[in-house]
Amino acid sequence: MVLKVFFPSCCSSAESGILIGRWISEQNSAVILAVVHFPFIPAQVKQYLSEVQRVTKVSVSVLGSWSNSKQEKEESLSEFLEDLGTIFSHEPWIQISKEGDSNFWSCSTLQKHSNNPKEEEIILVYYDQRKVMLSHLHPPLDTAVSTDHQADDASKLAAIFDTVAKSKILFMTDRYDDGPIKLTHWQSDGVEASIIVELMKQASVPACMLLTFLLSLISGICRSRVLKFWPLSFLWSKLSTCEQLGHRLQHLQVISSDKKAQNQTQLMRKANIFVSLLVDVALGILLMSWLYRKNRIGHLADTLIPVADHVAEELQDLLQWLMGAPAGLKMNRALDQVLGRFFLYHIHLWISYIHLMSPFIEMILWYVGLSACLGLTVALCILSDIIALLTFHIYCFYVYGARLYCLKIYGLSSLWRLFRGKKWNVLRQRVDSCSYDLDQLFIGTLLFTILLFLLPTTALYYLVFTLLRLLVVIVQGLIHLLVDLIDSLPLYSIILRLCRSYRLAAGVKFRVLEQQDGKPLRLLMQINPLSYGSVVQTYRLPTYSCYPKDTWTSLCKKLFLGELIYPWKHKGEKQD
């Protein structure tokens, strides 16, 4: 069996002493955490180790000896090091010695209790203690879900990462601390103190308390009964702005809660939410500062009304065109006229509504624009709602057209069954054969003919208004995709991956260092960072609205049958 010694690269210039670390017997590997220098009192070392063991719950023990002789190897020292093995009994006793500035260390093991002294192959693996301590190992995505309890005892690397991370307390002492025992390991150059950071730490606690209080107040108001009555609650559920605000409120509650994040995932989630909120608000304020300069709101309001008018006029033209002979199609003239007049009247109503609104538009926009300081996503949601409100007539046309078309399609399909002497059995959910009377057949055939000949006219209206509706839905969907992107992007993790790539580890990679005959194999263990794709996949924030729930085929089927389609919202509610 090959013996693996994981040696921290920061200890390579340490003075002679003994190696302390953890022995993982099932993997036959030793994780060295620190070097204890001479002189020391063995009893003190043992006491120190038991203390460390109690705090960190890692079985830290003395694993072997380390000699770093600058000059010629002294005979007495090597004997002394072997004697140490009897004081700290460990099986096997690892002896590593470095001579001069040579990179090739000699490494040997002593096994006192086994009777067959077999020459074992030893692999020296250098690791960067700081990086391994700070990094968080991510198991592969598919195995993490299935068998997590089996994965953690199977994975050797996870055990090593875990050992180093848990013995953080060992590394806390910096090089200026004077204890009874002198250790070499990774050390910070003293704790860095910054007045700003300290002040922010002090201020964060009352700020969080204040925020929690305010949030509880706001959520209390939101839950009050006045806002739960029918028309209001109906309205709230339809406006995407309200949902976005609710979503952000939840985020704020997560951030300001005084509970400490229990594990890495929750910590990252909090940090991601915080950064995403900050970026969102910053973008929103940028947008607001752009909007309120040079009276851009006024210009916007001035252009909005003519645009709405223009859309209505275009629709009128379209209806006039449909009422004639569109694209050379010959329609049923009477039905065509009826439908066209109906829609024209609707547009007339719409135009008068817009003109009634026009004096207030600028004021409304001015106040609505203020909400951009709550974040770009809120502003975008408001934009989506405004688009929905301004294209309400298109939605109405679409619903009328779709209902009429749907009625015809269903009528035709059931009459087609009658035509073939069949009927739909509701109880058994299937088509049964049925014998009809002559009268029934006559009336059915007559109705079928009428419906069939009227179908092209309604289908044309339906087609045109569905296309318009789809256009609006696509614009709204794009806005919601953008909002989703801002909501769900784990910015903190991405920045961490960019600047401190070792913090998010997908695994390790080894580099073979130079070899010399007779000396153990030397490997350098480096941290393999997580790819950006899996960073986003792992730390994606959940969002409230989601992707289109229809597949393309089901969407086409719905369109053909004349069922109503809704924008991409999670509850399947229409947006109007």
Next chain:
Amino acid sequence: REDPPERRYRSASGAAIALRRRQHSASCRELAVRCPRLQLRSLSAVTSAVWLAAYGLFVLTQNSMVLSAAIFVTLIGLIIYLHFMKVDQESLLVIGSLGIQVTSSYASGKESTTFIEMGQVKDVVINEAIHMQKVIYYLCILLQDPGDPQGVSEVVPLFQSSKPRLDCLIEVYKSCQEILEQRKTAPQSSGIK
């Protein structure tokens, strides 16, 4: 320091590839397959084809934007090709009792590495696959299914971009098996002890 011998082989498509074996120690071995180099001929052919097409469009439309766009397209295409697609060397580092590391280095210097722990490796085998119109052989690592000791949870294909022929694969396979067999005999001997 002597250079390890390079052996010349051919890939499945007939291009020349080189296999380099390095024995670092008894239980550590590195096998690197160097892919065929980027041919200057094909590079210049593609570039001139794009630029000729752009020039043709320019003559038709009299819009100089087309020419600058063509330059951008070739530059960005070249960068993407060198950074993400063109693999220069694929290497396999087998360390007994530690694991198998698969590295592919791209022409731009980017390296993508995966390390598979020995506990997860079930075996290394040569497999057959249908590629376009012919049957080719490829080497792959079988990963142990943690739930089922007999099962295979995943198959990791090796040397995907160089696609060496069977004679080269057998060479690599033998080297891998020598080290994998050490692993199989080792737990038994420790059990007796």
